Amino acid sequence: MNVDIGNALASVASPGVSRASLERLDEQVADAHDRIEQGMKNHEHGYEALNLPQRTDPDAIRAAVEPVADADALITVGIGGSALGAATITNALADESDTEAVYLDNVDPEWVSSHLDRLDLENTAINVVSRSGTTAETLANFLVVRDAFESAGVDWTERTIVTTGDAGPLRDLSDRHDLPSLKVPDGVPGRFSALSAVGMVAAEVCGHDLEALLEGAAAEAETLSGSLFECPAYAYGATTYALDQRGAGINAMMPYAESLETAAEWFAQLWAESLGKDDLGQTPVRALGVTDQHSQLQLYRAGPRDKLVTFVSPGEAADRSIPATDVDDLAYLGDATLGELLEAEFEATEASLAAAGRPNVRLELERVDEYELGGLLYGLEAACVLAGELYAVNTFEQPAVEWAKKATRGLLGGGEFEEAEAVAEKTSLRVER
């Protein structure tokens, strides 16, 4: 990915960061890069994620997928990092695939049933993914999906691939039924695992090019250097950190392509769960161009000066002409294409924010394909690791998500948890219709 941080400079935006400040910050970036390099070299927890382009084995993924390679649909059962990376890839490339990729992460019963009722389970594969193998939502949904297959008279053991850790209920299930299984790589937190079997089994079932994904990521890895002025990922990570330090505590991730909408959702977990610690961290907002020009842009341009907008330009794409019209006011559209309109709207919105002194950054792809996606995923992961070094937080843990899990288990009789008691003590002030 290429990055243009010009509209984040203090000469353009407020909050903004001066070139001189970036040059001073570059000294911290150099130190952070040394730490990151050391962590990668020693295969340390978290930093290991940045070794995935060399570590992930596409052949092992293809071998595990082979029994279900002909599936018309794939149900991925997982949540958080165990679903969003895979969904980013398959949703971005959906037009290139004959396989429908469905992601059951939420436990909304109507939504789960609507998918299971409509899919032809005879020709559907199950991709169950969980590092721990104990995540309530994933296990609950897997039990529901397995039951649906059994009720349909389909042998789920012939349609299921498991990606999990070395031990736990899913590993036991895989061993007991001799299911094709892959390992969640050690040292790689879920939100950083898109470029491993966690994110790539679904890509393989959907027929996407695993080598190209990894080549794009590897090319991005080659850019990691001791200066933000030579590394797009570090330029983005350092600029977002500097802007947050100057008041831009919100980062709206706004890709100008429907195919990248899920990438914004994946980014939200990566950014929030990695950096939201010790009362620090920048709030990611999922946005979409052009749609949010008619929704959130008013706030971005004229609301509080507490936001950065990150545009993602998708590059070259298939286009479609706008037919001529006899409506005088719209005649100008008839000479254009939808792609030209989208590009013009993107550039106009970018300029609109700059004209209002609102910081924005552009991430540029050549096109939305496996190579560029691999580079985007890797680049944003590396940007996040760098930002975590600059914030001096523990980028790779997520202790704050544990409280609600314990409360949930307590509420469902899964053990004695004081968190569940706190639920009963909710302070209420109800206003009823």
Ligand SMILES: O=P(O)(O)OC[C@H]1O[C@H](O)[C@H](O)[C@@H](O)[C@@H]1O
């Ligand atoms: O892969 P699993 O162990 O099922 O975890 C799935 C997700 O749940 C956890 O609570 C964390 O919030 C995520 O970082 C993780 O990706």
